[in-house]
Amino acid sequence: GEPGRETPAGAGAPGGLLALTGGTRLLAARLKEPSHDDLFVYDCATASKTPQEKQGKDIKSSGKASHDILACAFSSSGTYFSLTDDNKQLILFRTKPAWECLSIRSVIRRCTSLIITATEDKILVADKSGDVYSYSITEPENPGTLELGHLSLLLDVVLSPNDQYIITADRDEKIRVSLTRAPHNxxxxxxxxxxxxxxxxxxxxxxxxxxxxxxxxxxxxxEYKHGKEVYCYHLKSLNICEATKNEKKYTVLRIAYCCEESCIAILYDCTPAVSIFQLDAGAQKLIDKQHIPLNCKGWDIAFEDTGGLWVLQEDMETPLLLYQLVDGRWQPDTEDKRLKKMTKYIHDNWTAFEGCIGKESCYQNLYKASFDNMAVYLQKKEERLQQQKKSRRKDSQPESNGQTKKIRTEALSL
Structure with a gap:
């Protein structure tokens, strides 16, 4: 439940790659080669720290820290992949022609989100203290450089497609748009x-x-360059599944997008469903198209180049789902050879995902605590008034045997 602790993640990318993370382990394969056994497995718990040792900056393991993967991202071409773990390691991979680890660097704080620039020369990492650091890809052993900071926990960081703007989102409801080359602006x-x-x-x-x-x-x-809100969709109007009708907290865990269909897929934090929206860019609005119920909690979603929607879920029997767009509706494709291959890979490495089952929401501690001070004040005021009325009634009642009259007479004589 600690902010920044991610659930297992699946990330699609150009080049037909699919990467899955569970606990400390990364599983990656090429989707375009269904018959080829090309699984790449990397365990952060046993990662070599040679790059840091060469610099004399070996990472010291904390007794409380694990090596669970917190965030990961592909570069736009799929050539690079980076992840960060709970032990403050930032690990960079090259995926072509084969997967290889390029560097392991330490970060200052535990990270919540990361992204690789479109030019594929830097990794931008957002952390729990509200800072964003950049790490060079072309010089993969260089330490990080502080780019910008918030006064609140950062939850996400993205870049505009041309790398001109860096956009950050925090716990205090703010979305900040800065110039990437001069983030103080x-x-x-x-x-x-x-x-x-x-x-x-x-x-x-x-x-x-x-x-x-x-x-x-x-x-x-x-229209983020002007800070102008153009559309708002209230998820509380949805009744996605019976089990969550009373809860009405549809916190979004993942957003995936298909360019060909202008289609947005939404995965919820603790609601077992995926919602599909159509983006009407001309009218600048979202159109509710379809809701896909899941048998259990979803961990991540990703679109592939060909438009298929992958869903990773908390289910040992069917951990991975694939949906294809057929006649305007997203339908499950259970016979896809790539799906069968990836499912087998997950089954063979299921121990990596076992520790993620049943985890609480990573957002539950971020909601504002509401205090109705006026209601408390009025209640206490009413209690005081009632107490005063009782005291007056008690004082006005005559005491037996003339005691009240005698006391008053003595007081006057004094």
Whole structure:
């Protein structure tokens, strides 16, 4: 339940790659080669720290820290992949022609989100103290450089498609837009959410639009360069599944996007469902298209190049699902050879995912605690008035045997 502790994640990328993380382990394979046994497995708990030892900056393991993976991301071309773990390691991989680890560096704080620039020369890492650091890819052993800071826990960081803007979202409802080359230069704030902002996403083929999700159960579209909100969708209006009708807390865990269909997939934190929205960029609004119920909690979602939607879920029997768009509806594809291959890989490495089963929401401690001070004040005031009335009634009652009259007479004589 600690903020920044991610559930297992699946990330799609150009090049037909699929990466899954569970606990301390990374599993990756090429989807375009279903018959080839090409599984790459990497365990952060046994990662070599040689790059740091060469610099004399070996990472000291904390007794409380684990090596669970907290965040990960592909570069836009799929050439690079980076992840960060609970032991404050930032690990960089090259995926082509084969997967290899390029560097292991230490970070200052535990990270909540990371992204690789479109030029594929830097990794931007957001952490729990509210800072964003950049780490070089071209010089993979260099330490990080502080780029910007918030006064609150950062939950997500994204870049505009041309790397011109860096956009950060925090616990205090703020979305901040800064110039990437000069992050101290704040272009705008996107203000309107009333709870923490869990996810932000710049629409790749409509790069002036930003989609945000919040603990206030809304999805909002922004013209982020001007800090202007153009659309708000209230998720509380949805009755996705019977089990959550009374809860009505649809916190968004993941956002995935399919450029070909202008289709947005939403995965919820503790609601076993995936919602599909159509982006109408001309009208600048979201159209509710479909809701896919899941048998159990979803861990992550990702679109592949060909448009298939992958879903990783908390189910040992069917941990991975694949949906294809057929006649305007997303339908499960259970016969896909790639799905069978990846499912086998997960079954063979299921021990990596066991520790993630049944984990509580990573957002539950981020909601505002509400205090109605006026109600407490009025209640105490009413109690005082009632007590005063009781005291007056008691004083006005005559005592037996003339005691009240005698006391008053003595008081006057004094």
């Amino acid at each position: 704040i272009v705008s704030f996107c203000l309107g959410h009333t709870e923490f902002v869990s996810r932000i996403f710049v629409i790749p083929n409509y790069p002036d639009l930003l989609l945000s999700a919040s603990g206030d159960c809304t999805l909002r579209l922004w």
